[in-house]
Amino acid sequence: MIRTLLQTALSGALLTWACIPAHAQPNDAAAQDYIKTLTDMGFPAPKENQLVHIPPTMEDLEDADIHPELKRVIRRGYDLFTNTQQLRGENVFNNMNCSSCHLGEGRMPFSAPIWPAAVTLPDYRGKNGHVNSLEERIAGCFAYSMNGKPPAYGSDNMIALSAYHSWLATGVEMYPKQAIYGRGFPAPERPEELSYSRGKELYAENCAVCHQEDGSGMRVDDQTAYPALWGDGSNNWGAGMVRIFTAAGFIKNNMPLGQPRSLSDQEAWDIAYFMVSQERPQDPRYTGDVKATAEKHSNFHKHSMYGKVRDSDGRLLGDHDNTGSKPFLKPDNIQPRSFK
DSSP states (O other), rough: HHHHHHHHHHHHHTTHTTSSSSSSSSOOOOHHHHHHHHTTTTTOOOTTTTEOOOOHHHHHHHHHOOOOOHHHHHHHHHHHHGGGGGGGGBBSSSSSSSSGGGGGGTTTTTSSSSHHHHHOOOOOEEETTTEHHHHHHHHIIIIIIIISOOTTTHHHHHHHHHHHHHHHHTTSSSSSSSSSSTTTOOOOOOOOOHHHHHHHHHHHHHHHHHHOSSSEEEEEEEEEEEOSSSTTSSSTTGGGGHHHHHHHHHHHHHOOOOOOOOOOHHHHHHHHHHHTTTTOOOTOOOSSHHHHHHHHHHHHHHTTTTTTTTTTTTTTTTOOOOOTTTTTSSSOOOOOOOOO
């Protein structure tokens, strides 16, 4: 009963948006309805030169003129994306699903919809300093956000996830010249000051009912209903969500669930500051010294609290060897690339 109620609440939060038909062109009535739905929810309207894409749904897949075997693989990718916990203990070592961050089955704008990855990769990525493929980008999510080990490149599961990404990008040209509307977790302008204590109070008022006071989230029947935001069940210190601006963008545009953009910019940043100032499993790139690791990856960690002293108690964040429930530090299939 509890599980059913949670699923209903989650799906209901995105119901209005999900009912907009796919494959609409920018000037179609469906596209205009899509944009109106988003603007009515408080999201900005697309700029004149932005690419607006309405990803197809799994219902659209049934009518698609593609090979039945490809349909089966796409369905498998969807299943893995929305229930990544089925890989727990093998590829996933925390309480996260891919859809924990990429809401609306990876289709929701302003919640890092996943289809742009299929049409903008391969591309250079500053996080690891080389050109990444779509599979490598997915692998990074497993290594950091799932605190796990990616499925092998070219494996059935990796191909299925890649196929689902590509299916959602149906109709979009490769390397689009226009900026993509609703891409990523766009953050509001950062306030002059962030408050840990105010963020703690706001978290208790707005977030704890789902994610618990200790940030551990909620699981029902061994399935994640609401993900852990910190602690052993959450992402590790290398995940994109530990960057304050990323967390602030996600919170502003998506939280509380079903009430997007209801928090002020200051409130979103303060909650993000509090959330990313909590401990979590070690960054897989850890060298044995948190300060040295933070410095080595300063282009990433300059935006996080990793290797910094928390104001509330003077704790040096990330100064530990804890890898959560994962019995290793770094996945053996995450390696540098030189193309030489």
